[in-house]
Amino acid sequence: MLVLLPPSEGKATGGSRSPLDLGALSLPELGEARAEVLDELVSLCSGDETKTAEVLGLSEGLRGEIAKNAALREAGTRPAGEIYTGVLYDALGLATLPTAARRRAGRSLLVFSGLWGAVRIGDRIPSYRCSMGVKLPGLGALGTYWRNRTPMAEVIPQAAGRGLVLDLRSAAYAAAWKPKGALAERTAAVRVLQSKIVNGVEKRSVVSHFNKATKGRMVRDLLTAEVTPSGPGELVEALRGLGYLVEAAPPERAGQPWGLDVVVTEL
Numbered sequence: 048m049l050v051l052l053p054p055s056e057g058k059a060t061g062g063s064r065s066p067l068d069l070g071a072l073s074l075p076e077l078g079e080a081r082a083e084v085l086d087e088l089v090s091l092c093s094g095d096e097t098k099t100a101e102v103l104g105l106s107e108g109l110r111g112e113i114a115k116n117a118a119l120r121e122a123g124t125r126p127a128g129e130i131y132t133g134v135l136y137d138a139l140g141l142a143t144l145p146t147a148a149r150r151r152a153g154r155s156l157l158v159f160s161g162l163w164g165a166v167r168i169g170d171r172i173p174s175y176r177c178s179m180g181v182k183l184p185g186l187g188a189l190g191t192y193w194r195n196r197t198p199m200a201e202v203i204p205q206a207a208g209r210g211l212v213l214d215l216r217s218a219a220y221a222a223a224w225k226p227k228g229a230l231a232e233r234t235a236a237v238r239v240l241q242s243k244i245v246n247g248v249e250k251r252s253v254v255s256h257f258n259k260a261t262k263g264r265m266v267r268d269l270l271t272a273e274v275t276p277s278g279p280g281e282l283v284e285a286l287r288g289l290g291y292l293v294e295a296a297p298p299e300r301a302g303q304p305w306g307l308d309v310v311v312t313e314l
Contacts, residue, residue, distance in 0.1 A: 048276065052216065053216045054160050055132050058174040062125040063171075066121050066124065067122070067124055073170050076198040077196075092116035092201070096110065102218065116175055127168050134263065135215075137263065140262070141168065148271045161190075165223075170175055170262070177267060211234075217228050232302065235282050235306075240311070242310050242311065265291065268289045
């Protein structure tokens with residue numbers, strides 16, 4: 048099973064004295080594209096601060112991220128699983144997983160990124176600020192950039208092999224790679240809906256906090272339960288067995304992913 052995750056906006060700082068080694072990252076076929084985005088981002092952040100803040104969508108309180116980006120090649124690094132923080136990663140709790148579950152996480156979790164394309168949680172990276180929605184001056188929108196790179200179209204199917212793909216990415220990160228053909232039919236795209244009763248009628252909506260926390264908890268439960276579904280149908284049964292209320296929508300035609308709604312009433 049390959050689990051596709053979004054990164055987090057907030058990221059842990061600090062790290063070892065070892066600087067970034069692009070050649071040591073997983074999915075090395077993405078190396079050339081990573082270097083291109085990194086060069087463009089560092090160059091941008093080494094120039095006009097006002098322009099950079101506008102391009103990166105940074106508020107006044109986040110201007111410090113610019114200097115951090117400018118020094119990415121020399122900055123200390125940490126495993127990606129420690130760099131990414133926030134609601135989803137707090138609920139996932141990588142550091143507190145049992146040993147066997149942590150090993151499974153290292154093999155199965157893939158975090159999409161505007162800067163790196165995609166990394167595994169053991170890859171050592173510096174803290175950075177560059178979302179998939181950013182349009183870098185020399186490269187354009189990063190979602191489109193990554194989607195149009197041939198290596199991205201090749202390495203994700205290779206990483207998935209013949210197994211299930213559990214897609215938990217937000218829309219901006221899903222734009223960087225979309226499954227096709229038989230792989231799409233083994234892909235389950237999940238959304239989390241909060242259910243509330245209003246005047247005796249059930250109302251469902253997507254609420255960011257519920258969405259992120261539930262996805263993190265769901266991945267943790269799958270990892271610790273040693274569940275390895277081979278396809279979306281088995282995933283539905285596995286999640287129901289773990290206590291989740293899941294509604295499944297099989298694809299209407301060939302070459303499309305499954306849609307799974309996980310319905311929650313409370314965190």
